[in-house]
């Protein structure tokens with residue numbers, strides 16, 4: 001054999017099979033062959049529409065058919081899915097195909113013969129040289145009859161339908177394919193086939209073996225006689241070999257050029273005998289977790305690609321340096337060392353690999369600087385340093401990598417500034433990824449970059465305050481993310497000239513000012529996402545290109561109406577948020593044409609008029625937020641048909657009338673109708689048809705009637721606000737069953753979209769906590785709140801409420817509740833806010849309240865409470881307003897002293913003079929109050945320090961707040 005190259009073999013095969021004789025003579029196809037093909041066609045379901053060309057008498061002219069032009073025999077049938085859209089052949093393989101007695105080449109790959117097995121008659125094509133049935137949906141046992149194809153040279157049975165696909169039990173038949181040089185059985189289930197390698201070893205001519213993802217679990221440790229003389233390509237990756245040693249016979253196959261053992265299940269030992277494989281060019285040992293690096297690795301002088309991902313001991317870096325200090329230095333072009341836990345500086349020896357094109361050090365613990373040595377890798381095209389702990393500087397030498405295409409420094413803590421020098425000669429740079437690297441960029445505005453970047457991901461890197469004007473000449477950008485870059489400048493007009501290839505533009509969380517353009521020009525072949533939220537942009541809503549899928553302009557200073565024609569030509573718009581701007585006017589009916597909408601957020605503007613009633617047009621709508629506008633009219637009936645809706649927020653408008661009698665919104669988890677003028681009773685669907693409900697607010701409306709006790713059946717409800725209505729009657733003791741309030745709420749994903757989630761679409765809501773209404777966003781999921789205040793409720797407060805141990809805020813004020821405050825309120829350990837004011841409660845203030853370490857807001861004023869106010873813990877931090885309007889209370893912080901014996905109030909005449917009272921107050925502060933504050937502080941901080949979930953959520957929240965106000969938080973996780 002002149003050469004081992006697969007390409008050469010394929011060309012040879014092609015030359016042999018191709019009907020060259022066509023040039024010489026022109027025999028038409030035989031009737032017999034034509035009949036065979038038509039028989040085949042009759043049982044095929046041809047979605048690709050290629051067999052429709054099979055008409056006319058000369059079948060040699062049919063698509064996919066090739067003949068020997070001397071004899072007119074069909075020798076070749078190539079029906080590999082020719083359709084780029086993936087349309088395939090399906091159906092049955094008719095045995096009439098056997099009429100093609102001279103067939104040498106059969107390719108049915110990439111079709112979907114789903115569910116049928118490979119017909120055994122294929123073994124009868126005595127002349128067959130080439131058989132390709134890969135990824136064509138065949139299932140079941142590979143028929144042994146294929147062993148009759150004694151002239152077969154090329155066999156591809158790659159199976160994709162894992163775990164239901166092809167399988168093999170006995171491979172003996174393969175040893176009869178004595179002409180075979182190429183075999184691919186990847187994806188074929190070989191978990192019960194134990195003799196495949198033995199069978200292949202009997203084929204002296206075999207050159208290429210693909211056995212990836214084949215569920216193989218055993219491999220012979222040795223072969224009696226290693227026959228493979230020409231084997232150059234062996235892929236055993238992604239198997240389940242459960243063995244600590246790679247079998248020695250592999251290292252005696254001296255012809256091997258390509259050996260792939262990635263995640264093959266081997267672990268532990270790679271023998272030094274690997275140096276026998278002196279022709280090796282490609283070696284993938286990733287996932288093998290070697291205890292020791294084979295010394296001889298460095299003597300593989302033809303090795304160009306070496307993958308040692310997740311394969312080396314974490315202290316093995318310097319040893320690796322010694323091992324590779326041979327001719328590998330000159331030969332290696334690709335070195336992958338990701339996920340080895342190396343905790344070290346990036347070593348200087350790395351700079352000696354002169355021909356390295358790819359260096360991947362992803363996800364180790366490298367710290368320190370990016371060294372000068374990297375700058376010596378003059379052939380480098382891809383440098384991956386993502387997810388390390390690089391925390392110092394970046395050598396300017398990196399700017400000399402003139403072939404560098406991709407630079408990925410994401411997820412590091414590089415405390416340094418990149419300057420023009422770092423980019424000086426990066427002529428080839430296309431892909432710059434600096435997200436979460438903590439880098440700053442200081443590039444002067446008249447700088448002219450040597451590159452044309454396509455992917456520019458610098459979210460969070462500080463560039464500001466000036467808008468980076470060197471971007472002006474970057475005309476090939478497809479992806480640009482400069483969110484949170486500290487830019488406080490005006491958006492230059494030229495910016496809209498560099499967007500014409502973009503599909504993604506993210507510039508939120510800056511303070512970019514200036515006018516929005518009248519229209520945009522973006523890439524026109526793919527869905528486009530544009531996020532300019534949290535800036536200071538002015539002007540009107542721009543005209544959008546038709547392929548915009550997501551547009552986020554929230555929290556800017558945009559104004560004007562939505563143009564009446566807005567929805568006409570943008571039918572792909574799926575995510576649309578313009579909340580917190582100054583838009584006004586009515587919501588135009590052309591929005592009804594946006595039938596792909598999943599999220600519509602028009603909240604916090606000045607829209608007026610009635611809400612559209614075409615919501616039945618939006619079958620995919622999940623997120624509908626029209627809150628805080630001046631919308632009027634009734635609850636739009638068609639909203640109740642939105643079966644996918646998860647969030648509905650109509651709060652703070654002027655809507656009125658009763659709610660509909662029934663809804664089909666079974667997926668709703670957040671319903672906020674607060675601050676409107678809705679009337680009538682709470683409809684039964686709220687408790688019966690919304691099983692996913694997590695948040696319900698009907699605050700500040702004019703609802704009447706009882707609070708239905710079966711609201712307590714809502715298993716996920718953790719925020720319930722029914723305050724400021726005209727509800728009457730008593731509270732059912734069933735409310736003690738609200739299971740989501742019984743435990744501390746878990747941080748849940750409040751992503752409303754499975755396929756896409758974006759910070760611009762975080763539900764925000766005003767919730768009474770800490771004694772006042774605060775707006776919450778992401779942290780909503782961590783709250784458990786019950787608010788029934790300002791209604792006409794009466795009777796006792798059911799003791800069962802104190803079973804809701806997760807409650808943080810309970811507000812029952814402004815009702816007519818009677819009876820005592822049970823001592824069991826002390827069980828509500830997470831309570832921060834307790835407001836029972838303005839009721840008709842009697843009896844004592846329970847001493848157990850002093851055990852509530854988080855309690856920061858207590859209001860018991862205007863009741864008929866009596867006796868000594870308990871002290872200790874947080875109780876010492878409250879002032880007297882907490883107890884005002886209860887004429888029977890005594891003790892600090894009131895000026896009213898208690899009778900030492902029975903704890904009852906001492907007549908006011910016995911209180912000391914003003915001066916005395918003052919001193920008491922000061923003493924109380926220094927002796928009781930201040931320590932109470934300290935305790936309060938430390939309980940909160942102690943909890944934050946101990947509970948990582950809370951801590952994370954808290955600091956994320958702090959971070960967000962800081963970013964929103966332009967302050968950079970020091971807390972980074």
Ligand SMILES: *[C@@H]1O[C@H](CO)[C@@H](O)[C@H](O)[C@H]1NC(C)=O
Pocket residue numbers: 278279280301302
């Ligand atoms: C290494 O590669 C060179 C050039 O491709 C080739 O001539 C030489 O035979 C190879 N060495 C081995 C041991 O295969």
Ligand SMILES: *[C@@H]1O[C@H](CO)[C@@H](O)[C@H](O)[C@H]1NC(C)=O
Pocket residue numbers: 367368391392
């Ligand atoms: C970088 O991290 C290493 C390892 O954690 C540490 O020893 C070194 O002091 C850090 N350097 C700086 C500048 O913080």
Ligand SMILES: *[C@@H]1O[C@H](CO)[C@@H](O)[C@H](O)[C@H]1NC(C)=O
Pocket residue numbers: 415
């Ligand atoms: C970053 O470096 C500066 C000095 O260049 C130093 O003052 C600062 O503390 C460093 N920050 C961190 C987080 O290491």
